[in-house]
Amino acid sequence: MSDLPKRVDIHEEGPREGIQISSRALATEDKVRFIEALAETGVAEVNCVSFVNPKRVPNMADAEAVAAQLSKQDGVRYSGLWLNRGGFERALRSGLDLAGLILLSASEAFSIANTGKGTEDTIAEQRAMLARYSEASIPVEWASIMTAFGCNFGGDVPVSSVVSMAAKAVDLAAEQGIVLRGIRLADTVGWATPASIEKVVSAVRERWPSLRVGLHLHDTRGCGVANAYAGLRFGVDQFDSSCAGLGGCPFAGHKGAAGNVCTEDLVFMCEEMGVSTGVNLDRMIECAQMAEEIFGAPLPGKVMHAGTLARFRKAGS
Template sequence: MNLKDEVIISEVCPRDGFQSLADIIPTEEKVEWINAMIDCGFKQIEVTSFVHPKAIPQLRDAGEVLQKINRKQGVKLRALVPNLRGLERAIEAKVDKVKLMLSATDSHSISNANSKTFDAMKGFEPLVKRATEASMAVSGSISVIFGCPYEGDVPLERIEEICKRYIDMGIYQLSLADTTGMANPVKIKRIIGHISNKFPELSFSLHLHNTRGMAFANAVAGYEMGVRDFDSAIAGLGGCPYAPNATGNIASEDLIHGFEEMGILTGVDLDKVIKLGKELEIKYPQYSDSFILKAGKCSDLHLAPKTQEKLG
């Protein structure tokens, strides 16, 4: 392991985190949160998803949020797009990059997108064409790749076919999502190792949920397999509305702290992230899940107990 490598931490709380909240956050409040996240030093932020407002009402103000936030040079603003209409809205809002939404299994795809996996991929073709015309960067995703709550393990042959079809569309950046926290380090290494060997032209990011407490171990396993791009959410907010018992993403402060303790640079101001995380935890305590917010950093030392005088 080369501990001098720097990783990219992509903050997904504004999309994955906020969409899991029951109460609608006012637009101006979202803008304040996102501006604070930009100030933390994240190089990429997944701001929103251009889904139909009826599907996820929390994100119905996607375009307005992107108009109002303080954009900063060097910070890429990313959004999910489910269809051509969503892409047009993203182009109008001038996002830097769009990510396509895809599930590895038909069961999750039908639940999430009302379409089987390969039918959904067929529908991506006009999106990729339009994005290319608009000079919009596009990445792909494979949700539940490390385990589906409906079908269990995903066959490697199916994962290969998904990767092949993405390449045929000209998409070489893929987000591998442990949507319901079913991954483990061995599975991470097996799947990433297999598709990396099959398709060396692809690059991968990891989108990890901490449903079963395995997310940081899985991040380290991904790092050892060459992954340098990781999604996380401040205060551990998040969850898939289309997966049973889904919980939040790995907390950004946990991921950043863990990597930095190992000598792996993130370029993010951990103290600012922790401060923001505490504010989110106070406001949304039932959704927050973060080790660092509970225990503090390893460098947060305590006063040693005084030596007691012997009696008698």
């Protein structure tokens, strides 16, 4: 197992991915205490809110209030998501830890369905956003390629399309004098298997050996943790994941676009295999239990229900 990375960064997506898709109206104070608890687990970043149209995503109407009420810990990034200029300007006033992201889709059909813009228009928009980030002194370190493993609107996505779109992102960054740190590949609608993870990740790493590769995985069809493992084998060292398996993409075109890969299940696997996440698993399980209480429903995480192995090891020693 010597080819697994020694250490990975976990970006917690539960507050954003989970709350934006929830049909239950959640109280601002519950969102705040959930984010604050997550920030105490040791994750590198908590994605707190999205600055999107409150008519489309009513649970994000209080994004500014959530950001304002947070008591922040040192050593954790409290991030937010935006999809356009208007969202960015809101994010900029929120006081969150912003980082610009170059956001492209490997499938043009998804881009059109998701934002109404094709690839060329999206690139032009991203170029304008990069100029705005520069003006606002907001750093840009990663590009994210959506639908990198398949698309509900465009079908299978060739590896060459992912590499080509990643190249456009690298070029866009270079135009602004930015050297990217990494490329995040998103299985936006849950098509990936370990085999496609291997193919796409190895193609991207071969083309850009000095860039980190991250994965944003959904567990739509049960392969989420397996896909994370396949990524680890090929040097992926950053994962987006959701506490308790919260989440799903409300615009993905079908209601089964279920949650992100579950943070505590991913942390369990990594730590058991000797891959350090920096995350305190017991605290993350407490957050998952808090999420079930706040959301008022059983959530799909497994380790939160089964518990860790610690008590059995103690009994067996």
